Structure formats: structure tokens, C-alpha cells
Amino acid sequence: MNHNALPLFEVFIRSKRGLDHRHVGSLHAEDHEQALEYARDVYLRRSEGISIWVVNSSDIVASQESDVEQFYDPMDDKPYRHATHYKLPDEINNM
Numbered sequence: 001m002n003h004n005a006l007p008l009f010e011v012f013i014r015s016k017r018g019l020d021h022r023h024v025g026s027l028h029a030e031d032h033e034q035a036l037e038y039a040r041d042v043y044l045r046r047s048e049g050i051s052i053w054v055v056n057s058s059d060i061v062a063s064q065e066s067d068v069e070q071f072y073d074p075m076d077d078k079p080y081r082h083a084t085h086y087k088l089p090d091e092i093n094n095m
Contacts, residue, residue, distance in 0.1 A: 006009060007058070009029055010023060012053040014049055015048060015049050016053075029054075
């Protein structure tokens with residue numbers, strides 16, 4: 001079987017409740033269900049997570065580094081939107 005002919009999926013794992021999903025790798029599979037099974041077998045062998053996302057790589061749209069100016073310029077004049085101005089309680093450690 002030629003794996004390059006199969007769709008490529010990106011795999012994201014959430015290690016515990018309250019944390020973000022993190023990209024852990026890619027794999028080839030016939031469909032989303034098979035990608036979930038493969039991701040479980042490959043990336044959760046030792047109970048490293050509680051949630052799996054698989055996303056067809058062709059469905060991901062990303063910005064380019066050269067686009068950064070147009071994304072952040074409008075916010076530079078609104079410093080209150082930056083989380084650095086808020087003091088979080090010590091009990092909150094996953095934000």
C-alpha cells in the first residue's frame with residue numbers, strides 16, 4: 001500500500017483537562033475514523049492524553065510570517081487587550 005496516496009492528517013492531543021490541544025505529529029489514513037484509531041495507537045500508547053483531534057492537512061489554512069504586521073497592527077493601540085495587564089490568582093496555573 002502506498003501511504004503517500006492516502007490523505008495526510010495532523011494529530012493534536014490534549015494531555016489533561018483544562019490544557020490546550022498540542023500538535024504531536026502527522027499520519028496517513030483513509031478517513032477520519034481510521035486516523036483517530038491510528039492516532040490513538042501511535043500517540044496514546046501510555047495514556048499520554050485524554051482527547052485526540054485529527055484534522056485533514058488539506059483543511060488547514062495558515063498565515064505566513066510576512067503577514068504578521070497586518071494581524072497585529074490594529075491591536076497595538078489597545079494595550080488593555082494584552083493579557084499582561086491582568087493579574088491572575090495563584091490557583092490558576094493553566095492559562
